[in-house]
Amino acid sequence: MTIQGELIIGHTLAKGTAGEIFGVEAASGQRIEPAFGGATKDDLEKACRLADEAFDTYRETSLEDRARFLEAIADEILALGDELVERCCQESGLPRPRVEGERGRTMGQLRMFAGVLRDGGFLDARVDPAMPERQPLPRPDLRLRNVPLGPVAVFGASNFPLAFSVAGGDTASALAAGCPVVVKAHSAHPGTSELVGRAVLAAAQRCNMPEGVFSLLFDASRQIGQGLVADHRIKAVGFTGSRSGGTALMQIAAARPEPIPVYAEMSSINPVILFPGALAARAEAIAKGFVASLTLGAGQFCTNPGLILAVEGEGLKTFEAAAAKALAETSAAVMLTPGICKSYAGGVAKLAGHAKVETLGRGQEGGELRGQSALFAVSAEDFLSDAHLQEEVFGSSSLVVRCRDEAELAKVIQGLEGQLTAAIHIADSDHAAARKLLPLLEKRAGRILVNGFGTGVEVSHAMVHGGPYPSTADGRSTSVGSKAIERFLRPVSYQDLPDALLPDALKDANPLKLWRRQDGKLVAPNS
Amino acid sequence: MTIQGELIIGHTLAKGTAGEIFGVEAASGQRIEPAFGGATKDDLEKACRLADEAFDTYRETSLEDRARFLEAIADEILALGDELVERCCQESGLPRPRVEGERGRTMGQLRMFAGVLRDGGFLDARVDPAMPERQPLPRPDLRLRNVPLGPVAVFGASNFPLAFSVAGGDTASALAAGCPVVVKAHSAHPGTSELVGRAVLAAAQRCNMPEGVFSLLFDASRQIGQGLVADHRIKAVGFTGSRSGGTALMQIAAARPEPIPVYAEMSSINPVILFPGALAARAEAIAKGFVASLTLGAGQFCTNPGLILAVEGEGLKTFEAAAAKALAETSAAVMLTPGICKSYAGGVAKLAGHAKVETLGRGQEGGELRGQSALFAVSAEDFLSDAHLQEEVFGSSSLVVRCRDEAELAKVIQGLEGQLTAAIHIADSDHAAARKLLPLLEKRAGRILVNGFGTGVEVSHAMVHGGPYPSTADGRSTSVGSKAIERFLRPVSYQDLPDALLPDALKDANPLKLWRRQDGKLVAPNS
Known part of the structure; x- marks a missing residue:
């Protein structure tokens, strides 16, 4: 694969025309060819439209299909081989063992979320059966599950060109939740971003995911990133970077006609x-x-x-x-x-x-x-x-x-x-x-x-990588570990739906074999 | 008990001196004596300071002690007897059966959260055991639980003078989570508010809860409510009311040096x-x-x-x-x-x-x-x-x-x-x-x-009373049902803590008998 400097908007790869950015060799400060074309407002519009359209299909994909998609992304990233590792080392200045380790971590995150999907606990499925005889009023049948928020904007981070970038933690957790993702690539590693973006696209196509489930934009100004957060079809934002950058996005999100959550990891002295x-x-x-x-x-x-x-x-x-x-x-x-x-x-x-x-x-x-x-x-x-x-x-x-x-x-x-x-x-x-x-x-x-130090953030179920403001914009969540999927979910309750109209997670026969809370008590799938 | 028109600030009952508000008989529009004194900025300062001080003690109370506190509040509300029902009918214009039903619902909510506390599932306790032999790096011992956010501001709602007011859903879920509460009473039912506030205070004292775990303020202007949301010690806001009121609070919360979550239920045409x-x-x-x-x-x-x-x-x-x-x-x-x-x-x-x-x-x-x-x-x-x-x-x-x-x-x-x-x-x-x-x-x-209508909101585990903006400020949560406790929590991860320093929820012996996730899988308390 050769790096072309192209945006990925749904299934279309094309060079952006709003200015140029270049990869820079970190060790020398030298420009690397080719140029990456910045996205135009039309490109942004198209990426958001496709993400919104994809949402209706993508949110209905089965947990297993979504798990396979995440695993396919991991496989495609590995299949990029040395080209990815070398480009990432060149752009980031990070040594090869670190980049290889980070690639492993990135793939590990994607596979962990595949496991989270197959477990299904993140749906928080609940059933409160009807009580038709209850006095003075009968109780309706009530069931609850979590559903995805909608298209998510992800901002690549400079310091983790793989694990917190195009297919990093935010993208993995958002895709796992059922949310299409529009990534704004970090200008510090555009070549790495394009390669990983192509891997995600290849996985999406191989798994027959809807067009628009993933797009990748380069931004030669700040307008595309800001416009992405302001776009009415975007329903949440994941960001890792500076405090000034994070708070700027928080302000844009809060000023929208429909404010949306911003998960910005910003600064910490630990x-x-x-x-x-x-x-x-x-x-x-x-x-x-x-x-x-x-x-x-x-x-x-x-x-x-x-x-x-x-x-x-x-x-x-x-x-x-x-x-x-x-x-x-x-x-x-x-x-x-x-x-x-x-x-x-x-x-x-x-x-x-x-x-x-x-x-x-x-x-x-x-x-x-x-x-x-x-x-x-x-x-x-x-x-x-x-x-x-x-x-x-x-x-x-x-x-x-x-x-x-x-x-x-x-x-x-x-x-x-x-x-x-x-x-x-x-x-x-x-x-x-x-x-x-x-x-x-x-x-x-x-x-x-x-008796340890915070560097070395384990990707597991009990990890919290998040904290009170200003370390993050929203201390109620984590950006690392399986609990990160909760950022991109909201609960919906279903009252008196006929079994045939209920989502699988909530049907009487429990076809997804989920642990569910019945009247508040955990019930195993086969009991 | 006789209504005195007094603020409740920690253990102190005293008439506010910043203006007056009066209860009004809904059916006649006539004023009801006595006047309620509005809180001063000093009163607000004291309530927030006491809440902040109480937080350190209150968050460490056992789940059982907190459950008993909630049950004691329910008992004290019932013990108010007819005085509460009559005053509530008079101020709200709601018929007696509705008010009695709402009282039952209010008590039911408090008792449901007592059950949620005894179940402990809301802690989301997780254990990822150490893997000292893992290559290339050992895995540390990681454990996770949810902790309370901090003092919460609750705004009473006009349309549920009991169930969404002084000791309503927001107060019950915040207290259950381990958060002290400062209530801004709704001016539509000040007498009802004072009576219920006294019941909460009596329960807090009976249960030896720290002073400041609950305060009740009347506001003759809008300054106290706005100042409450702006106060740096307040860490979350619960509100039910108009869209203009809710969005005003959202703006104040977003403009703080430390922005905080606002759970405002605002408007819906269903x-x-x-x-x-x-x-x-x-x-x-x-x-x-x-x-x-x-x-x-x-x-x-x-x-x-x-x-x-x-x-x-x-x-x-x-x-x-x-x-x-x-x-x-x-x-x-x-x-x-x-x-x-x-x-x-x-x-x-x-x-x-x-x-x-x-x-x-x-x-x-x-x-x-x-x-x-x-x-x-x-x-x-x-x-x-x-x-x-x-x-x-x-x-x-x-x-x-x-x-x-x-x-x-x-x-x-x-x-x-x-x-x-x-x-x-x-x-x-x-x-x-x-x-x-x-x-x-x-x-x-x-x-x-x-085949039903949305009126009649069941208080149970699978209920969601919340929705996308602008029906609420934050569609990721619910204000009714057991899941409401999640609003007031954040996760904390503990790495390599000696058992003696771990919170009970995460100790090896599992003294709280919690269901926990071990390496992501649910494990029953006695297995």
């Missing part, structure tokens, strides 16, 4: 709290683990540990020294885009020049387009008096906040914005103190870890 | 579609059922059948004549407030004076403060050309839309806004046509009924 017992027992080991997590993937993870909190003392000093030492050995790493690298350097320079902030250590220099890791420290008092110190510096930069005592540490936590993750490092002797802190963390984070 | 077979078989019986539903409670239900759709023909003519005849026999009924009655009369006058609208029939006149039911008809063509004809006229007014054929009927449905309910009346011969229409209805309504 506090890590080091307890005294843990520091006394293994400050150096924690420091090494921390630096490994901080510098993984050039620090370009949403769950990157950007904030370390601890009470001052020997333990923290040992940690700081060990972390600075480990950091000094880290190589500078190519960042995703020249813009991201410049923004990272700016954030680091601001911290380094901050009157109250001490530079604890830096990684090795690497010249232009490479991020040099950085570790800073500040007193809790100064941290509390400057809200800017809470701002995410996207990349391998972190800030140690030195607290006088437990009370001040709690105060720092209470002042934190919503986070994707919060980690605590503890020894047995820290349990009592940790127990006191856990409720504070639970209010502010979507995932709480013990 | 289309009823009469199929040819059903009309041929029983047009008169359907007409009688329709008029009974239309005029129930003076038509003041969110699910009132405000729109009838059918293909022209003998059957529809028979229906119209029978409905007009039945309507002529209906008495005018006292409406909830003089304002609502005036607004109803205005809406009816507008339809009656509309050049394209035919008046099919009116109910009996009843003088001031009483709503006189009304039935109108219009051609589908004219309906489609005037969007105002879709606006809800709150009260017992309905509009028949005469369609030339099935295709035009489908076109009318496609032009409808989101609805709480949609009903179809069918005979066996209509199944094929109904099957074609069901997907259209499912996209536009939260509940679909066959």
